[in-house]
Amino acid sequence: MPFEWVVALRFLREGRFQTWLIIGGATVGVAVVIFITALVNGLQANTIRRTLGTQAHIVVRPLEEVATAQRQPEAGAAVLPRVQARAQRLRSIDQWPAVQATLERRPGIVAVSPQVTGPAFALRGDANKSVAVQGVEPERYRRIIAIDDKLVAGRFGVQPGEAVIGKDLASDLGIGLDDRFRLVTAGAAGPVDDAYTVTGLVDLGIRDMNRRAVFLGLRTAQALFDLPGGASQLDLKVDELFAAETVAQQVARETGLTADSWMKTNDQLLAALYAQTVTTRTIRIFVAIVVVLGIASVLVVSVVQKRREIGILRAMGASRGRIQRVFLLQGAIVALWGSLLGSALATAMVVVFLRVARNADGSPIFALELDPWLYVSSALGAVVFGVLAAVAPARRASTLDPAQAIRM
């Protein structure tokens, strides 16, 4: 082993109590950073997963129809038009199969699914519920939303004459699998009234949606809403979750359609997540500062205690740089030990947390993500901070006057 290593390790072993003290400090610091990061990451991932469980990353719709004033002002005269905003009717995206094909080829987008959505009434006997109908192509829709995971009964069958409905809607209507109900719409061409067989019940995680959700096949919905061959919106899935807004803006520009990303429709949620991230970062910075100060103060004491030995080493021909490295190395070694022990401690804390924090049914509240990268980056960070902490003590040690140090 080279000189610096031999001396640094021996000094650490000699000052056993001090060494354990700083390793302990570094351990707690690293453990807190890893645990908090894992906790917040897990919480955020869980929140996003829940939010996006029932939402497409990007929804593309036709532009809203705008009414404009017909009359142009004459020369020298001004017109104060009062134009009433137009009522928005259900429309199809123009040439949607072509748009879909274009979007599918676009990098960054992994799935596209056409949909016809609209309002209707679900009827059975005297019960009469307002519902939101989504007409989808099951194969494509599954790539946007893991709808099969949300099935609580039956299957996701939307052949003509079949429907999948929210579980609360089912109980409101008093129906179950294989029962029939009617859907009524007030289409432009007069009311449409058809009967459907329930093939599956879904739980979308939000009660209000469970009361209103009705899934049909795309063609069925086209007929229901009098949009033959049309699609009122395209759902997109992107590969980079947080690039959704950028992609949405590009899509809007390229297609001339309205494209809203989940980030825009959930901006309050994103603001909350961001605030959380900033808080975590602040905590991490302060923990790092405390650990650095702890390591530095103990090493400074150790330099003072070892003045004479440092003087001997210098007299022996050890250069200033070498003495400096001996102490920098001590900082790095204790930090590395601290990060190893801290990683273990953080893992233990996570295990305990998962055991304690459980839903009423015994399932974990959310999954904590223990990313290996989190360990690696914490270890690297700890070593960097350990070396930083040792800079001042090391400089002190290297500038000791050997003649004076020896005479002490």
Add this chain to the structure above:
Amino acid sequence: MAEALIELAGVRKSYGVGTEIEVEVLHGINLALAAGEFAALVGPSGSGKSTLLNLIGLLESPSGGSYRLRGRETAELSEAELTALRATSLGFVFQFHHLLPAFTATENVTLPGLNAHGPVTGERREAARDLLRAVGLGDRLDHPPGKLSGGQQQRVAIARALSLAPPLVLADEPTGNLDTHAADDIFALLRRFNEERGVAFLIVTHDPRLARRCDRIIELVDGTIAGDRPNAAVRGAEAAGR
């Protein structure tokens, strides 16, 4: 006289330069030491002996004058070059032996080699053990300094000073805190290495009894050399006494 190992010409040393309490401790020292000499540096407390030894040992730099070590003018060397020169040319033995308590006797002796030549090889470790056997510590090779007596610790320090076979060893009161018997043993050991290996010694001592057993006695009074005489008769007496 053989080629000079060290050569000081008009060396001065002041402390507190530029302040009101500027003190000149050494006033123009002229001194040369040849290879293989065995010299005592004596003088009352405060006469500047330790300062002179530190200058020769490159632990401090002179305020004026010229100091050549093995023919090189030290004032022209950088801090790094001085450190390297110190590592290979000089050995130190201090009054309070100054071993590193966290290292065993053998490890203390291998430290200078570890510093100068890198990781300790089996060969160098064996050389260190041979040196410890030569100073009479063959049965204490792996003891930590805390488990050795004062005399034994000083023997380890001597072995360490000699481990890189420097041409000159500087000893500051090497027997200062030892009883007479142990002091005689240590002194005899220094003499033996001088005769067997040709190592030059410059020994600062308060003890006139020991000074008389050196080949040359340099006397420092108030920062100047008050006396510098050979002590030729001593060699035979020392040999007879052994």
